[in-house]
Amino acid sequence: xxxxxxxxxxxxxxxxxxxxxxxxxxxxxxxxxxxxxxxxxxxxxxxxxxxxxxxxxxxxxxxxxxxxxxxxxxxxxxxxxxxxxxxxxxxxxxxxxxxxxxxxxxxxxxxxxxxxxxxxxxxxxxxxxxxxxxxxxxxxxxxxxxxxxxxxxxxxxxxxxxxxxxxxxxxxxxxxxxxxxxxxxxxxxxxxxxxxxxxxxxxxxxxxxxxxxxxxxxxxxxxxxxxxxxxxxxxxxxxxxxxxxxxxxxxxxxxxxxxxxxxxxxxxxxxxxxxxxxxxxxxxxxxxxxxxxxxxxxxxxxxxxxxxxxxxxxxxxxxxxxxxxxxxxxxxxxxxxxxxxxxxxxxxxxxxxxxxxxxxxxxxxxxxxxxxxxxxxxxxxxxxxxxxxxxxxxxxxxxxxxxxxxxxxxxxxxxxxxxxxxxxxxxxxxxxxxxxxxxxxxxxxxxxxxxxx
Amino acid sequence: xxxxxxxxxxxxxxxxxxxxxxxxxxxxxxxxxxxxxxxxxxxxxxxxxxxxxxxxxxxxxxxxxxxxxxxxxxxxxxxxxxxxxxxxxxxxxxxxxxxxxxxxxxxxxxxxxxxxxxxxxxxxxxxxxxxxxxxxxxxxxxxxxxxxxxxxxxxxxxxxxxxxxxxxxxxxxxxxxxxxxxxxxxxxxxxxxxxxxxxxxxxxxxxxxxxxxxxxxxxxxxxxxxxxxxxxxxxxxxxxxxxxxxxxxxxxxxxxxxxxxxxxxxxxxxxxxxxxxxxxxxxxxxxxxxxxxxxxxxxxxxxxxxxxxxxxxxxxxxxxxxxxxxxxxxxxxxxxxxxxxxxxxxxxxxxxxxxxxxxxxxxxxxxxxxxxxxxxxxxxxxxxxxxxxxxxxxxxxxxxxxxxxxxxxxxxxxxxxxxxxxxxxxxxxxxxxxxxxxxxxxxxxxxxxxxxxxxxxxxxxxxxxxxxxxxxxxxxxxxxxxxxxxxxxxxxxxxxxxxxxxxx
Numbered sequence: 015x016x017x018x019x020x021x022x023x024x025x026x027x028x029x030x031x032x033x034x035x036x037x038x039x040x041x042x043x044x045x046x047x048x049x050x051x052x053x054x055x056x057x058x059x060x061x062x063x064x065x066x067x068x069x070x071x072x073x074x075x076x077x078x079x080x081x082x083x084x085x086x087x088x089x090x091x092x093x094x095x096x097x098x099x100x101x102x103x104x105x106x107x108x109x110x111x112x113x114x115x116x117x118x119x120x121x122x123x124x125x126x127x128x129x130x131x132x133x134x135x136x137x138x139x140x141x142x143x144x145x146x147x148x149x150x151x152x153x154x155x156x157x158x159x160x161x162x163x164x165x166x167x168x169x170x171x172x173x174x175x176x177x178x179x180x181x182x183x184x185x186x187x188x189x190x191x192x193x194x195x196x197x198x199x200x201x202x203x204x205x206x207x208x209x210x211x212x213x214x215x216x217x218x219x220x221x222x223x224x225x226x227x228x229x230x231x232x233x234x235x236x237x238x239x240x241x242x243x244x245x246x247x248x249x250x251x252x253x254x255x256x257x258x259x260x261x262x263x264x265x266x267x268x269x270x271x272x273x274x275x276x277x278x279x280x281x282x283x284x285x286x287x288x289x290x291x292x293x294x295x296x297x298x299x300x301x302x303x304x305x306x307x308x309x310x311x312x313x314x315x316x317x318x319x320x321x322x323x324x325x326x327x328x329x330x331x332x333x334x335x336x337x338x339x340x341x342x343x344x345x346x347x348x349x350x351x352x353x354x355x356x357x358x359x360x361x362x363x364x365x366x367x368x369x370x371x372x373x374x375x376x377x378x379x380x381x382x383x384x385x386x387x388x389x390x391x392x393x394x395x396x397x398x399x400x401x402x403x404x405x406x407x408x409x410x411x412x413x414x415x416x417x418x419x420x421x422x423x424x425x426x427x428x429x430x431x432x433x434x435x436x437x438x439x440x441x442x443x444x445x446x447x448x449x450x451x452x453x454x455x456x457x458x459x460x461x462x463x464x465x466x467x
Numbered sequence: 468x469x470x471x472x473x474x475x476x477x478x479x480x481x482x483x484x485x486x487x488x489x490x491x492x493x494x495x496x497x498x499x500x501x502x503x504x505x506x507x508x509x510x511x512x513x514x515x516x517x518x519x520x521x522x523x524x525x526x527x528x529x530x531x532x533x534x535x536x537x538x539x540x541x542x543x544x545x546x547x548x549x550x551x552x553x554x555x556x557x558x559x560x561x562x563x564x565x566x567x568x569x570x571x572x573x574x575x576x577x578x579x580x581x582x583x584x585x586x587x588x589x590x591x592x593x594x595x596x597x598x599x600x601x602x603x604x605x606x607x608x609x610x611x612x613x614x615x616x617x618x619x620x621x622x623x624x625x626x627x628x629x630x631x632x633x634x635x636x637x638x639x640x641x642x643x644x645x646x647x648x649x650x651x652x653x654x655x656x657x658x659x660x661x662x663x664x665x666x667x668x669x670x671x672x673x674x675x676x677x678x679x680x681x682x683x684x685x686x687x688x689x690x691x692x693x694x695x696x697x698x699x700x701x702x703x704x705x706x707x708x709x710x711x712x713x714x715x716x717x718x719x720x721x722x723x724x725x726x727x728x729x730x731x732x733x734x735x736x737x738x739x740x741x742x743x744x745x746x747x748x749x750x751x752x753x754x755x756x757x758x759x760x761x762x763x764x765x766x767x768x769x770x771x772x773x774x775x776x777x778x779x780x781x782x783x784x785x786x787x788x789x790x791x792x793x794x795x796x797x798x799x800x801x802x803x804x805x806x807x808x809x810x811x812x813x814x815x816x817x818x819x820x821x822x823x824x825x826x827x828x829x830x831x832x833x834x835x836x837x838x839x840x841x842x843x844x845x846x847x848x849x850x851x852x853x854x855x856x857x858x859x860x861x862x863x864x865x866x867x868x869x870x871x872x873x874x875x876x877x878x879x880x881x882x883x884x885x886x887x888x889x890x891x892x893x894x895x896x897x898x899x900x901x902x903x904x905x906x907x908x909x910x911x912x913x914x915x916x917x918x919x920x921x922x923x924x925x926x927x928x929x930x931x932x933x934x935x936x937x938x939x940x941x942x943x944x945x946x947x948x949x950x951x952x953x954x955x956x957x958x959x960x961x962x963x964x965x966x967x968x969x970x971x
Contacts, residue, residue, distance in 0.1 A: 015821070015936055016822060016846070016850070017822070020815060020818075020849075020853065023815070023856065023857055023860070023862050024812055024815060026860070026862050027808065027862075028808075028811060030769075030772070030773070030860065031772070031776065031777065031808050034773075035769075035774075035776070038755075038766075038769045038770055039773040039774045040774040043755070043758055043766055043767070043770065044783060045786050046774040046780075046789075046804075049780075049784070049785070049786060108774075124471065125471055129471060239734055435695075
């Protein structure tokens, strides 16, 4: 009997070593990684087309420098490996410092006291899309996430302002004291007021609580006053008679304020939490959770503000990309990932990362209704600038007021392209945007253009 | 250059231990005494090879001269044990002696790597324990009333455990040890052996319901005291040992199921009641999630095993010293990290080989008491190995027990060496038993000249297998008798009959 137990245990150990140990040893708690650096030259990091994002260059006298050819472009995703580690440099540290080169070659190096060359990490990132997103945001602060709907591959992730990954050590003092927090990855760690993009969450809550939501009608007069609180529609528009889809398309504040007052707050919160609010998101990089904190008994003003995405709700662009991706994918969210495969330095595959389901956020009927509403946004609502392209788009715009000054706004866009068989999800926020020159929508448009041209 | 030696030595050690382990099992396949002896001798050579290579490795890297002296002393100890055991007890099980030395040797190597001063302590304790163990088989042979001290075992066990609850000190959240003259002693290690003797003496004959209830109550008292002092590993071992012994003594599976049922209920209660039990279960589920609050040991252990891979990082090349308590409870992880998973799996197989040998001895003993003792100690040993390695590798929640003979820990080494010596004593008793029978047979053969069949069968016994007095006797007879052996089948039938008469 005990012998059987031991056979099972030995089998488990073998299984552990073959299948699980790679994840375990990659843990940031593993101090052994630094020991490896003495025997292995840190491997390269590539984009999905083989462009080098990071490599170690060894000069004659044996000094090694880590070079990042794209400078600041991938600073928040690829990260850095000095002063502690960040990004892919941190999470893939062990693989970068493990050599799966041909064993004879490794043995030869061992005998000649030469370092072996570490494995290459091939990411899901795309230099072209990353460049497009970065250029589109320009000198503004903000963030963009581009994700493949069917797999969860992250194709681009930009956070502005950025920093040069080549000079992190030299500029460390400046960086950590930076008032603009350049080290901070706004795409996953940013905490933004969602503004109108949150109306998608409110819409779903309303659909779940009112099975005859199709019959919803609202007459927009440009403003609504309840208990002494007045909410205006953006740009003082008057939308007139609307159904639920029209309210989404027009991003009608008065309609959603009214919807908010209809809603049962507890169930509304449940819907938000179904959409991954108030929990830690699965994310390869450091991330912050989104907050939905409306409680039963909140006053009318707060309820109406929350319904239109003002209030105390806080989200990250990454989280909005996840919700959009689920809508695009019939309710099922694929787990986002940044690393596609590990190869040895010559390109032989060592380990492949496969798409995995994250969870189901909503039913396919709900996803399909929301998708229809988001198409309306582009065809006749607030996102018509994306209409008439070589590709189709469904999305939702947002303008979040973040201070008393109505001109200082965070401009949002979340949406996906090729509506019938969605390709990519884009989620963008531009902080304090001058909406006459750059908006979330304009950034998204440049990303879509780069993807389809 | 040193790098290459380290790299190569890794593979040498793995190869050596692999052959050693193969021999552990292959030896059962040979009948021939000469082949067996040469296999056992090869095992000794392999052990000294591993020992030498490991210390060469560590010396080259540390360049500390004291390593050499320490190495010399260890070689001397192993040689002394191997030779003394054979001199004093020609009939000793050499495979068990070899395995005992091998496990100690691996322990010395890895503890030296982790902490030289602890290794010296371990060496001193092991030397004392081994010398003591040389006397035990003699005692076992002379003292025939060991099976009559049932009450003494029960009282001694309970009192020793109770002493810890009253005056013990807390280590790692559990009451484990008492201080005697500045030395921390862990009585639960010794109580395991006493407990086995208690159960064996109680269940050797009397299998009445009443006796089973009383024995179970005393066993439960042991377990409860251990649970109160939070020594869950020992409690589990006592529990498992009792179930196995009860099953073998009574032959009734219902007791085992009843016991398992009660054990499951107790486990749930313990989970609800004790915070440190919950922490261990949580750590087992996901050690990385609660790294800061209890998962660190197991997480470090898994990272060590994972980083080491099949062939290990090489001695002193890893970060085995970063695993908390790597010298005692987590020594398996340290071995796996620096000497490789293959080496570590071989270590598991050596432990299994020891267990099989214990079982083997138990099966062959005719006296019920000794049979139960061998079985109980064997279960105790292997279950502890299972708890330790299973806990370290996240196979089961960790219970905080040592890896016998390998882990650092005086009480643990002492009690395990005693355990091995008792088994040796039993093995020698068995050989004595057989010789006794042989002698009686031979006597009968000489006396009973009229019964020709009997003399024929003992003739074969004498000429074919046995040496010594019996063969001399029959040998002489053969010249006078001059008849050939009968067919094998008939022989075995007769010899069985004869054995029975011989016993009576």
